[in-house]
Each structure stands twice: as structure tokens, then as C-alpha cells.
Amino acid sequence: MQISRLVRAFSLALLFEFGTAAMAEAPGDPKAVKQDDKGKYLDAKGDPTFNIKPDGAVDWYTYSGNRRYGDCYVCHGPGGEGSSYAPSLKDSLKRLNYAEFYGIVVGGKQDLGAGQNKVMPAFGDNKNVMCYIDDIYVYLRAVSVGALGREKPEKHEAKPPSAAEAEKACIGEDN
Amino acid sequence: MRKFLLLSCVGAAALLANGATFANDELIQLSKDPKQWVMPTGDYANHRFSKLDQINSDNVRRLVPVWTFSTGVLRGHEGGPLVIGNVMYISTPFPNIVYALDLNHDGKIIWKYEPKQDPNVIPVMCCDTVTRGVAYGAGKIFLYQADTTLVALKAETGAVVWSVKNGDPSKGETGTSAPQVVKDKILVGISGGEFGVRGSLTAYDLKTGKKVWRGYSMGPDSDTLIDPARTTSLGKPVGPDSGTNTWKGDQWKIGGGTTWGWYAFDPELNLVYYGSGNPSTWNPKQRPGDNRWSMTVWARDADTGVAKWVYQMTPHDEWDYDGVNEMILTNQEMRKVLVHFDRNGFGYTIDRETGEPLVAEKYDPAVNWATKVDLDKNSKTYGRPLGVKKYSTEQNGEDVNTQGICPAALGSKDEQPAAYSPDTGLFYIPTNHVCMDYEPFHVSYTAGQPYVGATLSMYPPPGEPNMGNFTAWDAKTGKIVWQKKELFSVWSGALATAGNLVFYGTLEGYLKAVDARTGDELYMFKTPSGIIGNVSTYEHNGKQYVAVLSGVGGWAGIGLAAGLTKPTEGLGAVGGYAALSNYTALGGQLTVFALPPSF
Numbered sequence: 001m002q003i004s005r006l007v008r009a010f011s012l013a014l015l016f017e018f019g020t021a022a023m024a025e026a027p028g029d030p031k032a033v034k035q036d037d038k039g040k041y042l043d044a045k046g047d048p049t050f051n052i053k054p055d056g057a058v059d060w061y062t063y064s065g066n067r068r069y070g071d072c073y074v075c076h077g078p079g080g081e082g083s084s085y086a087p088s089l090k091d092s093l094k095r096l097n098y099a100e101f102y103g104i105v106v107g108g109k110q111d112l113g114a115g116q117n118k119v120m121p122a123f124g125d126n127k128n129v130m131c132y133i134d135d136i137y138v139y140l141r142a143v144s145v146g147a148l149g150r151e152k153p154e155k156h157e158a159k160p161p162s163a164a165e166a167e168k169a170c171i172g173e174d175n
Numbered sequence: 176m177r178k179f180l181l182l183s184c185v186g187a188a189a190l191l192a193n194g195a196t197f198a199n200d201e202l203i204q205l206s207k208d209p210k211q212w213v214m215p216t217g218d219y220a221n222h223r224f225s226k227l228d229q230i231n232s233d234n235v236r237r238l239v240p241v242w243t244f245s246t247g248v249l250r251g252h253e254g255g256p257l258v259i260g261n262v263m264y265i266s267t268p269f270p271n272i273v274y275a276l277d278l279n280h281d282g283k284i285i286w287k288y289e290p291k292q293d294p295n296v297i298p299v300m301c302c303d304t305v306t307r308g309v310a311y312g313a314g315k316i317f318l319y320q321a322d323t324t325l326v327a328l329k330a331e332t333g334a335v336v337w338s339v340k341n342g343d344p345s346k347g348e349t350g351t352s353a354p355q356v357v358k359d360k361i362l363v364g365i366s367g368g369e370f371g372v373r374g375s376l377t378a379y380d381l382k383t384g385k386k387v388w389r390g391y392s393m394g395p396d397s398d399t400l401i402d403p404a405r406t407t408s409l410g411k412p413v414g415p416d417s418g419t420n421t422w423k424g425d426q427w428k429i430g431g432g433t434t435w436g437w438y439a440f441d442p443e444l445n446l447v448y449y450g451s452g453n454p455s456t457w458n459p460k461q462r463p464g465d466n467r468w469s470m471t472v473w474a475r476d477a478d479t480g481v482a483k484w485v486y487q488m489t490p491h492d493e494w495d496y497d498g499v500n501e502m503i504l505t506n507q508e509m510r511k512v513l514v515h516f517d518r519n520g521f522g523y524t525i526d527r528e529t530g531e532p533l534v535a536e537k538y539d540p541a542v543n544w545a546t547k548v549d550l551d552k553n554s555k556t557y558g559r560p561l562g563v564k565k566y567s568t569e570q571n572g573e574d575v576n577t578q579g580i581c582p583a584a585l586g587s588k589d590e591q592p593a594a595y596s597p598d599t600g601l602f603y604i605p606t607n608h609v610c611m612d613y614e615p616f617h618v619s620y621t622a623g624q625p626y627v628g629a630t631l632s633m634y635p636p637p638g639e640p641n642m643g644n645f646t647a648w649d650a651k652t653g654k655i656v657w658q659k660k661e662l663f664s665v666w667s668g669a670l671a672t673a674g675n676l677v678f679y680g681t682l683e684g685y686l687k688a689v690d691a692r693t694g695d696e697l698y699m700f701k702t703p704s705g706i707i708g709n710v711s712t713y714e715h716n717g718k719q720y721v722a723v724l725s726g727v728g729g730w731a732g733i734g735l736a737a738g739l740t741k742p743t744e745g746l747g748a749v750g751g752y753a754a755l756s757n758y759t760a761l762g763g764q765l766t767v768f769a770l771p772p773s774f
Binding site for chain 2: 067070073077079081082083084085086088108110112114117118120121123125126150152171172
């Protein structure tokens with residue numbers, strides 16, 4: 001728990017560093033303009049984004065994000081559409097940019113009172129989430145702009161070897 | 176209340192003189208009084224049947240809501256009220272407020288108990304912040320909190336008598352089940368199968384809150400309270416270490432098999448019956464072996480917790496078909512049996528003395544992951560379900576999307592309890608009619624974090640318009656007698672009465688009454704929010720009442736709120752995804768119904 005508190009503090013500091021401009025700034029045009037060395041697509045701001053070919057094939061990270069979204073599904077429902085108590089991420093990601101999304105996932109969120117008591121956990125020390133946070137982000141980003149529906153994308157790019165390496169390094173040796 | 180206490184004191188003296196345990200006989204006697212509803216399951220046999228017949232199939236169409244109570248909490252309201260004498264007791268989702276309501280004064284609040292709990296327990300509750308109710312025994316009300324605190328409150332005042340912590344939320348352990356008073360003990364389960372929690376059933380002393388015994392679902396025999404030579408499975412002793420020898424290495428320590436369902440008790444056999452949940456993780460490739468004793472029907476001695484017999488319904492689970500649903504105790508001819516409608520879609524009839532499975536039939540024809548359960552005693556696969564390779568997430572493997580599995584992980588029925596009517600001999604089952612695609616993937620374990628490892632898509636069986644059925648079932652033959660289609664899963668507990676009625680609630684919020692023999696719909700009323708609570712009935716001042724909690728949530732509120740993943744083709748004008756959020760929003764209310772004054 002100690003680690004997640006540090007991470008939470010760090011992410012809050014990060015948000016403050018970016019200043020109020022970052023809080024207000026919407027995600028921007030999701031069009032992919034370049035790729036990084038791990039095969040991840042980036043938008044004009046340099047934030048991760050999705051890339052969908054004309055035949056419907058999604059990039060590896062979007063495909064991966066749809067699966068890794070499973071840890072979010074248990075509260076946020078199928079396809080990020082929301083549940084009786086957790087917001088629709090399809091809507092939230094229209095408004096939250098990458099930095100804000102990252103901060104909330106890492107540090108969690110509390111919304112107590114008014115009979116509801118909504119609490120999102122801090123996933124900062126959960127490798128099943130943090131090693132795939134960009135994957136989850138680009139998948140939800142695609143959903144939020146309507147580029148993807150609820151159904152699981154079937155066609156996808158092959159997994160870049162650099163992505164596999166990065167994943168291994170992140171997850172480490174586990175059961 | 177005073178007269179009741181006086182009577183019970185006199186009763187107690189007589190019983191103690193006989194050497195019997197007070198709370199045991201007190202509750203058995205009280206549960207025979209149809210005017211009251213004294214334990215979460217109605218009675219120890221889990222029948223959810225009432226002898227009251229003032230409201231019956233001739234007059235139920237005139238039923239009206241007569242008083243209501245807002246709980247002040249918005250989230251999924253599972254479970255239902257207790258009625259002891261002239262007082263009704265209700266518990267709410269987190270923060271788990273307990274109210275004692277005065278039935279003599281339209282539900283005026285006699286006392287209210289609101290525990291202080293760390294809200295950080297909320298995110299480790301997988302399927303909403305529900306609780307399934309409080310228990311009563313020996314003048315105390317027992318609340319099992321989300322943070323696993325078990326607290327005993329004086330029934331008259333709500334004052335804390337004792338308090339004990341059963342688990343550790345920082346490891347993902349939480350409390351959602353209703354406790355059950357059995358003899359001089361109170362039993363509690365534990366939740367957290369999606370967090371790598373090792374399940375257990377624990378008994379605390381009713382008077383002092385001291386731990387008496389704890390039986391784990393897996394681990395060494397000293398943990399599981401299994402006697403290698405005497406505890407049997409399918410008629411044979413299980414032998415030593417049966418709770419570890421079907422696990423790889425130390426995986427049993429985060430094995431799952433949680434115990435958040437309902438607990439039945441047979442006072443003559445002195446056995447407690449319940450089921451254990453899914454093994455942890457949802458990715459079967461990560462936990463080779465049968466994973467005993469997850470997915471198991473347990474029969475434990477009420478005094479010592481030692482298991483008399485076990486029966487594992489879904490060895491090496493590949494679909495999250497928790498075995499925690501209620502065990503309904505009945506007699507079949509001269510045989511003492513239990514009937515259990517499992518998540519996996521099979522309705523089991525099991526000899527409850529020996530653990531021998533007698534009947535195992537699909538209570539929803541859409542079930543396809545197995546063809547049947549092998550009941551041939553001479554077969555190598557005796558007692559095991561015969562799986563269909565196409566739907567095996569283990570055989571298809573990690574990172575492969577196994578498609579078209581029925582039922583979905585929420586099962587043909589989840590915790591919402593069925594009812595049994597001795598008048599009709601039928602079981603009334605609130606069911607889900609949903610299928611899924613399921614793709615396992617590798618996950619790593621961190622204490623207190625989700626340990627799931629699969630992604631799901633859910634949808635109704637192809638071409639079918641409904642996601643739920645309310646089903647009348649004959650357990651002797653294993654056949655459906657009648658079925659009522661419902662748009663959404665039927666997620667409420669059923670109630671059967673001697674008035675030839677069966678009651679249940681729908682996710683849109685309707686309380687419905689149907690003819691127990693024919694299934695004809697006789698009454699419905701739309702309550703303020705979707706119903707995932709259990710319908711119950713009681714009598715006060717000579718008048719019969721029916722009560723149910725409304726407040727959408729639970730897993731239904733997660734998986735169905737925004738609609739399923741694929742459009743429901745058969746719905747036509749209603750709309751592609753049939754989202755529950757088009758019908759209902761959050762709520763938290765008790766609605767009580769009765770016949771109008773002229774009756």
C-alpha cells in the first residue's frame with residue numbers, strides 16, 4: 001500500500017506540473033501520425049492513440065487493450081459503457097486526456113456521499129493493469145470516438161516483437 | 176415484543192432442561208411460524224415457502240403497495256428483511272446500515288446502526304457493495320459488514336454486544352453474504368474469488384464472538400477440516416491432502432473457492448450445507464488440476480466443522496461457474512435430499528446423507544458447455560460433467576477467444592435463491608438466459624488487487640429475445656414444467672406461498688405474482704428501481720404482507736446496465752442492446768404490499 005501512496009502523490013504532482021491547462025485540455029484529434037519504437041501509434045500531441053486500417057484491422061495495442069480492459073469491466077461494464085455505479089468510460093474519455101486518465105488509474109478516485117459511495121481503487125502497483133495501461137487507453141479512446149463498438153475486434157496487427165519484450169520486462173517472472 | 180421474549184424465556188428454560196441448545200431450537204420453532212421471517216433463508220431448509228394464504232391466486236390481482244421505506248443508500252440491494260414479532264430488520268449496501276422498523280407504527284425507526292468502515296473496502300468488492308441480509312438469534316441481530324467485521328447487536332436497542340473481524344480487506348477479503356445462526360454458533364462465509372482469496376466458512380460463538388471453527392475450501396486437511404478416512408466424495412473416502420493434491424505447488428493458497436452464498440442446516444443430521452465458488456484465476460491454464468475443493472457442495476458437521484462429504488460439480492472450472500447457490504433440503508420419497516441449481520446450468524438432486532448425486536439435468540436447454548453429468552457409478556468419469564471441447568476455454572487455450580458458451584459466467588442462476596413449494600412439489604427458479612465468449616490470458620497476483628485473467632462478452636442465446644426465464648422445475652424427473660420469459664435476467668429471490676402463488680422481482684423493477692401451478696401472471700407493480708432482492712412475506716395484526724427491496728445493482732447492474740456486447744437480434748422494436756439503464760436507475764427502497772382494507 002505504501003508504494004501506491006507514493007505513486008498517487010507522484011501522479012498528483014504530475015497533474016499540478018502540467019498546470020490547469022492540462023486539466024481543461026480535451027484529448028484532441030486521435031488521428032495517428034507516427035509510431036514509436038514499440039509499434040505504438042501516437043497522435044500529434046505525442047499521446048498514445050489507436051490505428052484502424054480500412055479493412056477493420058486494429059493495431060496490436062488496441063486489440064490488447066480490449067482484452068486487458070477485463071480488470072475494468074468488473075465495475076465499468078462491457079465496452080466501457082458503464083454500470084449502475086461506475087461511469088461510462090466511453091463518455092469520460094471524450095473529456096479526460098491521457099495524463100488525467102493515467103493519473104486516475106494510478107491513484108484511484110473517491111466519490112463518497114449522496115448515498116452512493118463510489119470508490120475506484122489505485123491500480124498503481126497492479127502489473128496486470130500498469131503494464132498495459134497504454135493498451136487500455138487506446139482501446140477506450142477508440143470506443144469513445146466511436147471508432148470501435150462493443151464487440152471484440154477480431155482482425156488485428158501482429159504483436160510487435162518489441163511489444164512482447166517490453167511486456168516481459170514489465171511483468172517480470174511470475175506464476 | 177415482551178410477550179415474545181417471555182415465551183421464548185420459558186421455552187428456553189424447558190429446552191435447557193432437556194440439554195438442547197437454545198438458539199438452535201428457538202430458530203427452528205420460530206421458522207415454523209409463518210407470521211415471521213426469522214432468518215435470511217426463511218427456514219433452515221431454504222424453501223422460501225410460506226404457509227400464509229390470505230393473499231392467494233384468487234385475490235392477488237387486488238394487491239396494493241401499503242407502505243414504503245427508503246434506505247438512504249443507492250447501490251444494489253440484495254437480500255431481504257427479517258420480521259421478528261412486530262419488528263422488521265433491514266440492512267443496506269455499504270455502509271451497511273441496519274434499521275429496526277416498528278410494524279405497529281408504519282415502519283417508524285426504532286433504532287439504526289451505522290458502522291464506520293474504511294471506504295477502501297469498496298473497490299475490492301467485485302460485484303457491487305451488496306449485502307444479503309442480517310441474521311437473528313438469542314435476542315441479537317448479527318450484521319456481517321463489507322469489511323468482514325461480524326457484529327452482534329442487541330435486537331431491542333441496536334447496542335453492540337460483541338464484534339469480531341473475520342478477514343482482511345487488504346488481501347481482497349470482503350463480506351457480502353448473510354450470516355446464518357446454527358445452534359449456538361453463527362456462520363459467516365467470505366468473498367473475493369476474483370482477488371485470489373482462499374475461501375472459508377467460519378463459526379463464531381453466538382454469546383461471545385469467539386471463533387469456534389473455520390473450514391477452508393482448499394489447503395491441508397487441518398485447514399479444510401477434512402478427515403482423510405471418513406470424509407467421502409462420491410461414496411469413497413477422499414484420502415489425505417485432497418485440498419492440495421489437485422493444485423500446482425502453492426497455488427491453493429490463493430485458490431478461491433469463496434463462500435458467499437446461502438447456508439442450509441439439517442438439525443437431525445447435524446449438517447450444514449453450502450457451496451464453494453470459483454477457483455482463482457479465471458484463466459484455467461494458470462492452475463492445472465481439478466482445483467479441489469472449489470465448485471463443491473459441502474456437508475459439514477455443525478459443531479466441529481468437519482466435512483462429512485463433498486461433491487465437486489465443476490472440476491477445473493474454465494468458466495467461473497461458482498458453486499455457491501442455495502441448497503434446498505427436501506425429501507424425495509423416503510430419501511433426504513438437497514436440490515441445488517448451480518451456476519453451471521445443471522439442477523442437482525443429491526442424497527444429503529451420503530453426498531451421492533441422484534439427478535443432474537440442465538434447467539435451461541441452452542446450456543452447452545457439457546452434454547451431461549456422468550451418473551454411472553462404474554464409469555471412470557463418475558460424477559463428472561462431460562465437457563464439450565468446442566466450449567472448453569482450457570483446451571482452446573490462453574489468448575484464444577472461446578465463443579458461444581452457454582451459460583455465461585453469471586450462470587443459469589446466480590445467488591438469487593429459488594423457492595420450493597411442498598404444495599405443488601415444484602421448484603421455482605429465477606434464471607439467467609445469457610451466453611458468452613471467454614478469452615483467458617495470463618495475469619500475475621498482487622494481494623488486494625483483482626486476479627481475474629479473462630475477458631468476456633455476453634449476449635443472449637442467438638436468435639432469442641429474452642435474457643431471463645422464471646422456471647418451474649420438477650426435481651424428481653429433472654424437467655421444466657413451465658417457463659415465463661423475461662426480458663432481463665431474473666435476479667431476485669423467489670417466494671412460494673400456500674396461496675398458490677409465486678412471487679419474484681424483475682430487473683426493470685416489477686414485483687410479479689404468478690399462479691404456482693400454471694405460471695399465469697396474476698399481478699405486477701413497478702417499484703422505484705430494479706429488483707435484486709428476495710421477496711418475503713409476513714403477517715402483522717392478522718393481515719398478510721409481501722415485502723421486497725428495490726435497488727438495481729449487483730452483477731446485473733454491471734453486466735446488463737448498458738446492455739450486452741452483441742445486439743439482441745430477437746428484440747425487434749425494443750432495440751438492439753436492451754440496456755437495463757433504459758428501464759431503471761439506482762434506488763434503495765423497501766416496498767410492502769397487502770390486500771386493500773375491504774379484504
